[in-house]
Amino acid sequence: MLQELLVAGVAVGSAALVYAAAAARVVKQYERGVVFRLGRLVGDARPPGFTMVIPGVDRLRKVNMQIVTMPVPAQEGITRDNVTVRVDAVVYFKVVNAPDAIIQVEDYRFAVSQMAQTSLRSIIGKSDLDDLLSNREKLNQGLELMIDSPAIGWGVQIDRVEIKDVSLPETMKRSMARQAEADRERRARIINADAELQASKKLAQAAEVMSEQPAALQLRLLQTVVAVAAEKNSTLVLPFPVELLRFLERAQSQGQQVPAHPALPAEHEPEGRGGEAPESRTGDELGQ
8 A cells, every 4th residue: 555655655756847848947037038829828928937827728929128239231322413312221129018029919029120121212312422431420320219109019129329430432433532632622722722811911911011121131141041052952042132123124215315316307407419418618718
């Protein structure tokens, strides 16, 4: 009798161990467990740790609650200013409601991926090329809102969306390079013109100061000669005072103002016999 009790106890213990092994489940810290009993949701999501289910009746599905990094395949589109570009992005999202992520959508990863691709193409068509290249923060926010709106009903929260790269055609790259080069040349010319303006103002002030002291001009000329002579070159500098040029100019102008003696016209000259000029006579001859 005792032996039969021992056998029955062992059998019951074995059955209990088998049942416990079949019913025992372990949910990891970054997961939540969703239990379906005969196809219906039972309670809320199971927390991390050890949990029990009814074998053959309950079905436990584990949902990862970590942030998922999903690359969005490159999408080709035409911008608002009619430029063909190819843009790819990356989406960071996580599940915040495990039962909704299982019940409301068949595959939340695939759904988020398709929504991200559609939203990215829509953003490309609504944006200009300059916005895609320089104003990505605003586009990222708009793309995040477009994806997050339907994802809320799936128990998914979009954490962040980033545009990774914008590929341009080679012709557009060359055009942008020429535009940048022209802009740099324009800025260089403006800087040079500004420098010339400032230098001209300083030179005008220096000329005004030197005009009060003529010796200052001579000293400046000697400094220029010293600066040129310091270099090892074949340049020959001959200082030529400016005052000498002014003196020659005044002398030439005075010489042009002196009137010359005009010659008598040929038609008013007295004519002698036969058209010859009369001979000049002395005083004695006239007395005779």
